[in-house]
Amino acid sequence: MASAAHTCDALVVGAGYIGCAVAAALAAAGVRTALLDRGPIPSGASRANYGNVQVQDAELAHSLPMVTAGYRRFATLEAELGCSVGYRRVGSLLLIETAAQQQIMAARLPTLHAAGIVAELVPAEHLAELEPLLDYRRIAQDAILRPMAACYHADEGQVSPFQFMAAFLRVGRRHGLAVHPHTEVTGFDIAGGRLVGVRASAERFSAGVTILTTGAWTPRLGRLLGRDWAIPHVHGQALVTERSDLRLNNHLSSAAFFEAMHAGEGDASAGETRPASAVLAVAQTADGHFLLGEAGASTEDLGAHATGQGQAAVAREVMRVLPVLARLRVLRGWAAPVAFTADSLPFLGPVRDLPGLILATAFKSTVVVTPLVGDAVAQWVCTGRTDLDLTPFSPDRKMAVE
Incomplete structure (x- = not known):
């Protein structure tokens, strides 16, 4: 033919x-x-x-x-495209757990400021003012991550x-x-x-x-x-919950992203996959679904299959930071190969x-x-x-x- x-x-x-x-x-x-x-x-x-x-x-x-x-x-994209893309302004909090992460975040600030990006370090005692879901005063569990600080930037956003x-x-x-x-x-x-x-x-x-x-x-x-x-890639995984009346004011992610910088992810042997581990990345859709992530495993597999191990890793990491979400039902999990460069x-x-x-x-x-x-x-x-x-x-x- x-x-x-x-x-x-x-x-x-x-x-x-x-x-x-x-x-x-x-x-x-x-x-x-x-x-x-x-x-x-x-x-x-x-x-x-x-x-x-x-x-x-x-x-x-x-x-x-x-x-x-x-x-x-x-600022003008929806007018240019002639339709809504679900754009809304949302802040961002990069949660800092260690002294090394705080040093990395502090070192980034002068360059960000010079570019007009008004990010700032916020101490732990003020985080609940920016993100009420991080108010841990009534929570006694030792497993809860209590960030020592966060890097905050108000001017970020989200589209559908x-x-x-x-x-x-x-x-x-x-x-x-x-x-x-x-x-x-x-x-x-x-x-x-x-x-x-x-x-x-x-x-x-x-x-x-x-x-x-x-x-x-x-x-x-x-x-x-x-x-x-x-251009290596990781097998990234995330979860989505049912709608909730709880509201997240910011994207939440971890400064551990900068500490690790995908260390060792590019050397997976053919057909061999490293176990999934999770680093915090949480957002919320405009209609109230929480997006929970993310687990990443180094692999040469280009599949989009979610795994129980990866989903469990995501759930454990999210519960360390947002135990208030514990009663929400997870609707589904998903995965994709995500490219990066060294x-x-x-x-x-x-x-x-x-x-x-x-x-x-x-x-x-x-x-x-x-x-x-x-x-x-x-x-x-x-x-x-x-x-x-x-x-x-x-x-x-x-x-x-x-």
Whole structure:
């Protein structure tokens, strides 16, 4: 049977946050664009995400201009998209449990302040003023974590992940975007040293430029091109509860994220999975469901199966901090492979020595930069330049050895 053939100016592979935004921006710029994904659309780790618009956890050396500019976009984003994405302002508390964590958080503050991010250290005795669910005065259990402090930033936010991605898809479709779910890339076509298209399932796509926004699947695709992109991933897991009248004022997470910085997560042997451990990450949807996480296990498995071990680890960690949630029923758990990099920087920009290929993947905090990255990639495709300095994010950069 002959393969179905498609021709476009730009092909976006991977329909998560970044892929949907890139495809929409390209289509809106008049570029004939196709978006495909190996699964449903929207897809990937973005389907498992809380939708947090995170600011104060940014990588400091190179990412702050992108993060702060990205955050400013959210003030007008719904008007630009022509619909609601469920955006609301929410604060963030990074809970500090050890002296080492407090030292790390304190050391970050001058750089955050210089970038206009007004984060502050809040001592333990004032945390309940910002987050009443952290009021432990009537709780006697020894197992409860009583943070020694927290890093607080009032100006963060949250979107509804599916509304967010659907809004970009609607914009793209209005401008002729072709969407191809359940279409897995199996090979690439190169002619004259240039990438000119992909083979996917029983179809063939010819394109002037291909953008990979493929998260944890990026190394697998890279190997088809003879590339060894250092993008490991963890098997991340979370839970969601029934609706509750309890209200969380802030996203809660742990400064342990910075203390660990994914230590050792990139060295899993093929087929071997480390036991899941959990680091606190709790948010709440606008309609009252608590999102509880997150467990992470280093693995080369790209599956999305939740495990009893991971869910139990999440529950134990959350109960240490929010015992007030103990009576809520858990509705379900879920999992996804979540990409990261050793230097906490994304792979964003053209691939050297292979014209026609751009990477936009492995972002540390994705939602906050999603609209900005979509526009930046479209600008690069249309003009060969971008207002963002992409140099630190080059897919060809030398990665630091841990």
